[in-house]
Amino acid sequence: MIPYKSIIQINKEKDTAIYLQLTSAFIGLIKDGTLISGAKLPSSRTLSQLLEIHRKTVLASYEELQLQGWITTVPQKGTFVSSKVPIIVQKDFLQNKKTTKSEKAGFSFYKNKHLIAHEEKVANSTIYINDGIPDTRLAPLKELAIIYRNVVVKKNTLQFINYGTAHGNKDLRKNIAKYLNETRGLKITKDNVLITRGSQMGIYLSAKLILKPEDIIVVGDTNYISADRTFLNHGASIKRIPVDNDGLCISSLKKLCSENTIKAIYITSHHHHPTTVTLSAERRIKILQLAEKYKFAILEDDYDYDFHYNHSPILPLASHDCNGNVIYLGSICKSVAPVFRVGYMIATKDVIDEAATRRKYMDRQGDALLEITFSKFIASGDLQRHTNKVLKIYKERRDFFCKRLKEEVSEFIKFEIPNGGMAVWVQLNKKYNWGDVSRISQKYKLVITDWKNYDPINSGHNGMRFGFASYTIEEIQNLVLQLKKTFLEVKKLK
Amino acid sequence: MIPYKSIIQINKEKDTAIYLQLTSAFIGLIKDGTLISGAKLPSSRTLSQLLEIHRKTVLASYEELQLQGWITTVPQKGTFVSSKVPIIVQKDFLQNKKTTKSEKAGFSFYKNKHLIAHEEKVANSTIYINDGIPDTRLAPLKELAIIYRNVVVKKNTLQFINYGTAHGNKDLRKNIAKYLNETRGLKITKDNVLITRGSQMGIYLSAKLILKPEDIIVVGDTNYISADRTFLNHGASIKRIPVDNDGLCISSLKKLCSENTIKAIYITSHHHHPTTVTLSAERRIKILQLAEKYKFAILEDDYDYDFHYNHSPILPLASHDCNGNVIYLGSICKSVAPVFRVGYMIATKDVIDEAATRRKYMDRQGDALLEITFSKFIASGDLQRHTNKVLKIYKERRDFFCKRLKEEVSEFIKFEIPNGGMAVWVQLNKKYNWGDVSRISQKYKLVITDWKNYDPINSGHNGMRFGFASYTIEEIQNLVLQLKKTFLEVKKLK
Numbered sequence: 001m002i003p004y005k006s007i008i009q010i011n012k013e014k015d016t017a018i019y020l021q022l023t024s025a026f027i028g029l030i031k032d033g034t035l036i037s038g039a040k041l042p043s044s045r046t047l048s049q050l051l052e053i054h055r056k057t058v059l060a061s062y063e064e065l066q067l068q069g070w071i072t073t074v075p076q077k078g079t080f081v082s083s084k085v086p087i088i089v090q091k092d093f094l095q096n097k098k099t100t101k102s103e104k105a106g107f108s109f110y111k112n113k114h115l116i117a118h119e120e121k122v123a124n125s126t127i128y129i130n131d132g133i134p135d136t137r138l139a140p141l142k143e144l145a146i147i148y149r150n151v152v153v154k155k156n157t158l159q160f161i162n163y164g165t166a167h168g169n170k171d172l173r174k175n176i177a178k179y180l181n182e183t184r185g186l187k188i189t190k191d192n193v194l195i196t197r198g199s200q201m202g203i204y205l206s207a208k209l210i211l212k213p214e215d216i217i218v219v220g221d222t223n224y225i226s227a228d229r230t231f232l233n234h235g236a237s238i239k240r241i242p243v244d245n246d247g248l249c250i251s252s253l254k255k256l257c258s259e260n261t262i263k264a265i266y267i268t269s270h271h272h273h274p275t276t277v278t279l280s281a282e283r284r285i286k287i288l289q290l291a292e293k294y295k296f297a298i299l300e301d302d303y304d305y306d307f308h309y310n311h312s313p314i315l316p317l318a319s320h321d322c323n324g325n326v327i328y329l330g331s332i333c334k335s336v337a338p339v340f341r342v343g344y345m346i347a348t349k350d351v352i353d354e355a356a357t358r359r360k361y362m363d364r365q366g367d368a369l370l371e372i373t374f375s376k377f378i379a380s381g382d383l384q385r386h387t388n389k390v391l392k393i394y395k396e397r398r399d400f401f402c403k404r405l406k407e408e409v410s411e412f413i414k415f416e417i418p419n420g421g422m423a424v425w426v427q428l429n430k431k432y433n434w435g436d437v438s439r440i441s442q443k444y445k446l447v448i449t450d451w452k453n454y455d456p457i458n459s460g461h462n463g464m465r466f467g468f469a470s471y472t473i474e475e476i477q478n479l480v481l482q483l484k485k486t487f488l489e490v491k492k493l494k
Numbered sequence: 495m496i497p498y499k500s501i502i503q504i505n506k507e508k509d510t511a512i513y514l515q516l517t518s519a520f521i522g523l524i525k526d527g528t529l530i531s532g533a534k535l536p537s538s539r540t541l542s543q544l545l546e547i548h549r550k551t552v553l554a555s556y557e558e559l560q561l562q563g564w565i566t567t568v569p570q571k572g573t574f575v576s577s578k579v580p581i582i583v584q585k586d587f588l589q590n591k592k593t594t595k596s597e598k599a600g601f602s603f604y605k606n607k608h609l610i611a612h613e614e615k616v617a618n619s620t621i622y623i624n625d626g627i628p629d630t631r632l633a634p635l636k637e638l639a640i641i642y643r644n645v646v647v648k649k650n651t652l653q654f655i656n657y658g659t660a661h662g663n664k665d666l667r668k669n670i671a672k673y674l675n676e677t678r679g680l681k682i683t684k685d686n687v688l689i690t691r692g693s694q695m696g697i698y699l700s701a702k703l704i705l706k707p708e709d710i711i712v713v714g715d716t717n718y719i720s721a722d723r724t725f726l727n728h729g730a731s732i733k734r735i736p737v738d739n740d741g742l743c744i745s746s747l748k749k750l751c752s753e754n755t756i757k758a759i760y761i762t763s764h765h766h767h768p769t770t771v772t773l774s775a776e777r778r779i780k781i782l783q784l785a786e787k788y789k790f791a792i793l794e795d796d797y798d799y800d801f802h803y804n805h806s807p808i809l810p811l812a813s814h815d816c817n818g819n820v821i822y823l824g825s826i827c828k829s830v831a832p833v834f835r836v837g838y839m840i841a842t843k844d845v846i847d848e849a850a851t852r853r854k855y856m857d858r859q860g861d862a863l864l865e866i867t868f869s870k871f872i873a874s875g876d877l878q879r880h881t882n883k884v885l886k887i888y889k890e891r892r893d894f895f896c897k898r899l900k901e902e903v904s905e906f907i908k909f910e911i912p913n914g915g916m917a918v919w920v921q922l923n924k925k926y927n928w929g930d931v932s933r934i935s936q937k938y939k940l941v942i943t944d945w946k947n948y949d950p951i952n953s954g955h956n957g958m959r960f961g962f963a964s965y966t967i968e969e970i971q972n973l974v975l976q977l978k979k980t981f982l983e984v985k986k987l988k
Contacts, residue, residue, distance in 0.1 A: 014676075015676050016676045020679075024679055024809075027809075031814075067804075067808075068775045068808050069774060069775045069776060070775065102815070102816060102817055102818030102842055103818070103842060103843065103844075104818055104842055104844055105791070105818045105819075105841065105842045105844055105845045106785065106786060106789060106791075106817035106818040106819035106842075107704070107757070107758070107785070107789050107790055107791040107818075107819060108789065109703040109704050109791070109845060109848065110702075110703055110704070110706060111848050112848075112851070112852065115851050115852065115854070115855055116851070117847065117850070117851045117854075133656065133657065136652055136655045136656050137652060139655060141646050141647065141651075141655070142646070142647060144646070145642070145643045145646040145647060148639070148642065148643075148646075149639045149642070149643050152635050152636075152638070152639040152642075153635065153636060153639060157635075158630055158631060160833065161630045161633060161635070161831045161832065161833040161834075162627065162630050162831070162832050162833070163627065163832045164832075164833070182508075182509050182510045183510075185514075185518055196857075197857040197858070198857065198858050200854075200855065200856070200857060200858045201856065201857045201858070204855060204856050204857070208604075209603040209604055210601070210603055210604070212604060226855070229855065230855050233855060263601070264601070280563055281562045281563045281564060282563055291600065291601070292600060295600060295601050295602065296601050297599070297600075297601040297603070310561075314561075314562045315518075315521075320525075321596070322596060323596055323600035324596035324597070324598055324599045324600040324601075325599070325600035325601060337655045337656070338655065338656055338657045338658075339654065339655040339656070339658070339861065339862045339863055340655075340861075341857065341858065341859070341861060347599065348596055348597060348598055348599045348600075349597065350597075350598055350599055351599045351603060353611065354603065354605050354606075356611070357606070357609050357610070357611045358606065358609065360609070360611075360694075361609055361694065361698060361720070361723065361724050361727060362694070362695065362698050362856060362857075363690075363691040363692065363694060363695045363698070363835065363856075363857060364691070364692050364694045364695070364835065365835070367833065367834075367835060367861055367864065368833045369833055370861065
């Protein structure tokens with residue numbers, strides 16, 4: 001008889017049930033050929049004594065193995081390894097006696113060369129120069145948690161916790177429509193609203209609807225890199241036009257339209273990403289006219305509409321869109337915290353319905369409870385109040401950041417004070433390059449990683465975005481000091 | 495002077511700020527040609543008296559219009575409509591004086607013919623025959639809300655509410671790995687885990703990685719229709735093999751492999767969807783061997799592994815996967831409630847990392863707070879306890895449902911008692927058809943909509959799934975009675 005006592009290890013401390021451990025052990029012995037077809041297993045009493053476990057446990061294991069087809073019980077004779085287990089299996093598995101998961105896939109799969117993986121952040125005492133993100137320490141977590149809890153315990157919430165619609169919660173759609181009508185001058189109903197999980201989902205879904213391989217989409221020669229990558233990921237052909245102080249250049253757009261079939265244009269009208277310039281009112285009308293004439297879509301990503309410091313923002317193209325050319329994207333995330341993935345896609349009903357159908361096959365639906373929570377947060381005016389509150393704080397931070405930049409490092413950079421948004425567009429003196437700066441800055445616990453993302457065509461504008469909103473005044477002070485030390489050391493290299 | 499008092503309507507009750515209403519009104523007048531280029535605007539004092547609003551409000555509006563470029567102020571002379579506003583705009587907009595959003599898009603977009611839009615549910619007193627969904631009334635909402643709230647108010651949660659990784663929360667990945675190792679006999683680490691928002695996302699991401707247009711994927715001749723549609727959506731070529739009482743037929747699979755280049759096979763090993771049969775242990779080994787030989791991916795969708803009534807389930811193919819051929823999908827949703835979109839995709843690290851990169855461009859990341867909540871829910875053993883609790887209840891319901899079906903309608907249908915899962919595979923007597931049944935059943939407040947989904951190749955098996963888990967004993971009683979009345983009336987048609 002096989003020395004079961006030595007080769008079967010039962011660990012009573014483990015969470016896995018003993019009869020399952022035993023079952024697993026037997027399967028292993030059968031697969032690796034230790035127990036061959038037709039081999040007789042010990043009686044349950046014998047095995048229970050050998051392994052010092054309950055007889056019932058052995059019986060449960062034998063029952064399990066039999067149900068799975070590994071063994072058969074012959075009345076009056078005993079229990080045997082099943083003859084139907086393929087012998088070839090045993091030999092094969094003798095070769096491949098691996099105990100951990102293979103490192104590499106056993107099949108070939110497609111990698112997309114345009115998409116870039118996520119980079120993990122490292123130490124906590126480091127300052128990460130960011131693209132312009134909110135300060136999560138200001139997020140109204142307690143208020144949201146209270147609303148969420150009240151939503152969850154209400155009796156009539158039950159209807160919302162089953163499978164729901166891919167369009168998003170109906171009340172949130174209504175409240176978003178109302179909120180956008182009031183703040184953006186839109187004229188929409190809930191039928192024009194798809195609740196997304198943030199702007200990126202809106203860009204992705206729009207690309208799905210508008211772009212097939214080699215379809216042309218127009219963007220600025222500097223553009224939001226994730227949008228570029230999303231379009232390339234869909235096989236689109238990207239055509240770039242210059243960006244000046246009033247935004248995208250219309251004459252270049254007109255030329256492109258007359259020479260090509262344009263499917264869409266992607267714009268960040270309120271503050272161009274990355275340069276922060278505002279698309280002028282006049283150019284907005286012209287883009288709308290061209291879209292009507294050439295029947296292309298305008299993908300308007302209004303990612304920071306709510307953050308304007310000097311005056312009310314110019315109304316988005318979506319507010320003047322009589323012909324259904326605009327797909328308007330935005331999110332609540334930037335106003336609250338990136339973890340709350342609630343955004344919206346606004347378009348004519350036919351586009352919204354198709355987008356919802358596509359969305360259904362991506363992730364089925366949003367988070368209905370979170371959507372209801374935000375619906376109440378908006379309807380009560382809390383979102384607006386919160387936005388007003390952080391706006392004041394961000395304005396202070398913008399002012400201080402720009403003041404300090406001017407005072408400390410104006411020898412190395414030039415910039416305009418942005419009238420909105422969470423970042424400054426900083427152009428480095430052309431004597432220097434961001435590669436050197438980012439290499440040396442690490443010494444001063446300053447991490448600058450994304451500069452390459454801002455110049456996809458290598459035009460040499462030497463600009464990048466410096467987010468200021470996520471830092472306190474003290475942190476900004478420290479950031480600028482470390483930046484200055486970095487620049488001074490870079491200067492010595494020359 | 496233009497009769498401003500009559501044509502500008504200021505509504506002080508509206509939420510929109512008055513100066514914004516005024517700005518909007520002026521823009522409208524300029525756009526529709528009422529105020530042409532160079533026209534002089536009234537002084538702020540005059541207008542404030544005419545409209546009975548504060549002079550400061552008019553000044554704010556004029557400042558706004560000037561910043562936006564619609565008007566210019568000439569010192570000592572007055573305020574004039576800007577000459578730079580294109581005259582053509584005014585004529586165009588005279589034609590298009592629409593006030594609401596266009597119904598149809600002003601551009602063409604692609605519709606996917608394989609994807610089906612969501613169907614809204616109607617009245618509450620109606621019984622919806624479902625595919626096998628959990629009873630949301632049993633969902634541990636209060637417990638989850640408490641964990642969620644505690645997560646949200648903890649100080650160290652702040653690090654999680656910023657932008658995070660597309661792989662999902664690290665602790666949840668560890669806990670899922672541990673949970674699956676213990677319950678499914680896997681041997682994985684967190685590197686093999688991507689947290690999805692449910693099985694559908696796992697199917698979608700897998701399709702993205704494995705299937706390019708015309709790539710071949712093998713499925714059963716009856717299969718989970720959403721998976722079929724997802725694959726077709728990606729342009730894949732679907733090849734079907736028969737399904738018998740032991741699951742997919744291996745001989746047919748072998749033949750396909752020898753004649754074609756197979757990229758993947760999609761299986762629901764525990765309980766085939768829709769027929770609920772279990773893939774035998776022997777066939778599991780054979781599929782793994784074929785995958786190793788022909789280097790195709792095995793997409794194992796283990797959607798209801800946790801729900802088994804008679805004995806422990808046969809371990810999934812993923813537990814015997816030494817060569818990295820299996821992508822293993824599952825979700826927490828079915829155990830808890832569909833609204834909590836937390837699922838997992840298990841594969842070799844290279845596949846998981848590419849899937850995470852793709853995911854990042856779809857919806858950026860999951861819901862970190864919900865992921866942390868579920869991480870704790872799993873680690874504390876609460877998930878297992880909850881699953882054990884509902885398992886008992888579902889078993890009762892299965893037994894009662896099958897008993898009543900047998901007692902009342904065995905003349906019309908045949909079925910096997912499923913040893914797991916939340917649905918019974920019910921085959922209608924071939925004298926009848928589900929079309930008639932579903933038409934007549936509406937009279938008895940019984941809604942049967944999905945029967946066509948279960949026979950995509952029109953083989954005439956006349957089967958469909960009847961979920962039982964989501965109903966109480968009383969509701970099951972009522973369901974079967976209404977079903978009987980329906981059948982009797984259908985019988986009279988013949």
